[in-house]
Amino acid sequence: MQQQRLKLQKQELELKNQSQSMDFNSRLVYLNEYIHELERDWICEYFNQDVIKNVSKLTERLELMSQETEKGSELSHMINESASLLLKQAKMIKTVVGHLKPDHISELGLIPALKGFFHRNNYSNTISITVEGSQPMNRFHPDLEVTLHRITTGLVIHTMQRKRATRISIFVEQHEKQVKLHYTDNDPEFTALDIAHVPSEEKDPAILRIEILLQMIYAEIQYDIQYIKGLKLVVAVDTSKY
CATH class of the missing domain: 1.10.287 (Helix Hairpins)
Structure with a gap:
């Protein structure tokens, strides 16, 4: 490790x-x-x-x-x-x-691709996952959609590996020049305090990979350290660069 x-x-x-x-x-x-x-x-x-x-x-x-x-x-x-x-x-x-x-992401877009990914892999059998987006939802740059998909699935897999959460909520919010991905789980034993301000040498490798993906799309991650009922964060991307 x-x-x-x-x-x-x-x-x-x-x-x-x-x-x-x-x-x-x-x-x-x-x-x-x-x-x-x-x-x-x-x-x-x-x-x-x-x-x-x-x-x-x-x-x-x-x-x-x-x-x-x-x-x-x-x-x-x-x-x-x-x-x-x-x-x-x-x-x-x-x-x-x-x-x-990700299958079908080029045809369907981020939200349907995420829903399909979780459904095909039977994630709903072990944990409740909701994926929603603001309406209307326009398509993003293909590289951005794929990378956001990887970030989201990486977060979900990281949550599931801890085996304590029973619920995950994902909401994609689209603005004129920005996309925000809201991620929340209900694992009270792992909160944003376990990630934010933690030195790189002490972080889980899965989180380090996600941070590298964030750099790829010029994204910022905002951890809600006040939330104590689980992990809550927002990934914000400036879409004007694409």
Whole structure:
């Protein structure tokens, strides 16, 4: 975990140093290339931590199956367990792919894409998630929509990993030259005070990744440290730059 934090801090420093002197268009191109490289690291992290571990378990169980072929009930039980592992891995891979390249976002826009993402991955089975937006809602720049999607799903996954919240509320507010994304969960043991003003070396790697995405779209994040019933924040983006 500490090694991962140090790597993210180094990447963030490189990002600031290399992009500080660029004009807006050059910076946008650079950041797009940078974030694609970072995403490959995210995929490696998922596979190293979960996929490889579970594939190893699956291999061991398949070996046991070959040795216990005459025990019908035991074999049946192991087959069912193996099938469950396979389904779990298929779902996780689908989630990673959906996070990196949201389905239908280019056709439908941010709000429908988020609703579809949470529905397809059965998030509603474990936590209540509401996604709403101000009306009428005009389309954003494609890069902005995709990055806001990644930020939002990253926040949701971070909330779900803590396994204490039962409700998440997401509201996208659109103004003439600004978009605001309001995010709230009801985990009373993790509030904005656990993120705001915390040194980078002590932050969760998931939060550090989200902060890098925020830099990509020139966004600001405002933490509501007065809110004690969970995590409450606002991501504000100046859309006049797009």
